[in-house]
Amino acid sequence: MSEPGGACVATSELDAGIRVERSAEDPTAFAAELGEGWQIGAGVNGGMLLAVVGNALRHACAADGxxxxxxxxxxxxxxxxxxxARVRTEVLRAGRTxxxxxxxxxxxxxxxxxVERLRVLATYGDLxxxxxxVRTSAMPPQMPPPEQCLGTDLAPPDFLERASLLERLDLRLDPSCVGWAVGQPSGRGLLQGWLRMxxxxxxxxxxxxLAVDALPPVTFDLGMLGWTPTLELSVHLRARPAPGWLAVTHRTRNFAGGLLEEDAEVWDSAGRLVAQSRQLARAPRPT
Incomplete structure (x- = not known):
């Protein structure tokens, strides 16, 4: 696990992957090593990159509680x-909470x-x-338990060859959302499943x-296979997750002009909505 104010002590693949080390010369700068095991295609997964930067910001903001x-x-x-890689941080304002x-x-x-890869603006606090x-109309996704869902080995072989990220995850997809794997996408623009490391x-x-960007692109359910690069991703964290499986949904309602939004929800094992996100992504280019 990581310790605020210093380097993380890696106890898992994820901890090793997001490890950052503060520079002795510049306390606002952190060194990181982006691993090959977190790739989708030639690039590192966008959620993983956000977790690396999020870890550096965690160190930067921890001194203020x-x-x-x-x-x-x-x-x-x-x-x-x-x-x-190098992450440079700046605390713009530190308030009471x-x-x-x-x-x-x-x-x-x-x-x-x-070359700048990623720029982030964030609000940090204490979950x-x-x-x-809690007052919400949001409902957890309705899907079979993890043991009745399908592993990502059903993804197209050429996709799996270029998705080392999936080897780090235990991802079980809702059977109603995997028709794309056999050439029969539903067209609903919905993917959901269970996730753990x-x-x-x-x-x-x-x-x-990482979880908000860990499922295959929702464009798969629209019959468009291939890389769907993220342009912008915003995440809201609502609670510290309980141990166990996470239930994750990705959906899109509007694909136009070669762009689509992808909304994600993450629910923990206690049935709480612990994270929400929206990203704007570019659809795969026709081959």
Whole structure:
């Protein structure tokens, strides 16, 4: 698990993947190593990148008593690649209950020039200090239990070959949402399933940043297979998740002009809505 104010001590694949180390020369800068095991296609998964930056911001805001992301928005400027990266953070305002901060993730290109991959603006606080009052009309997804759902081995073979991320996850998809795997997408624009880490790591707020972008692209259910790059992703965290499976839904209601929104909800094993997100993504280009 990670310790605010210093480097993380890796106890799982996810902890190792999001590990950051504060620079001795510049306390606002953190070194990271983007691993090959978190790729979708040639690039590193967008949710994983957000978790790396979210971890750096956690360190930056922890001194003010605000260790948890409450709202975090990211713009993806260029495709990240496995290898060294640097996260520069800036706390813009530290209040009594919340801090506002920004960060950017930078890698060097083959010529050694810095290229910004991701820019983030976030509000951090303490999820344990939030009021217990809940008033919602949101309902958890209705789907079979994990043992009756389908593993991602049913995804198209060429997709699996380029999706090492799925090897890190235990993802069980609702059978009603996997017609695309046999060439029969429903056209509803809905994917949902159960999620946990393959090595048994329990969910926490940083894992939720990965979870909102962990399912296959919802465009699969529209009959469009291929890479769906994220342009912008905003996540709201509502509670610290209980141990166990996460129930995750991804849906889209509007595909137009080659762009679509993808709304996600993450529910924990206690039946609480613990995270919500919306992203704007570019649909796969026709082949």
């Amino acid at each position: 605000h260790p948890d992301p409450l709202a975090i928005s990211a713009y993806y400027l260029s495709a990240s690649r496995p290898g060294p 919340m801090s506002t901060a920004q960060a950017s993730l930078v890698q060097e290109d083959p010529d050694g020039r810095p 344990d200090a939030l009021p217990d009052d 393959a090595d048994g790591r329990e969910p926490d707020p940083l894992m939720l940043l």
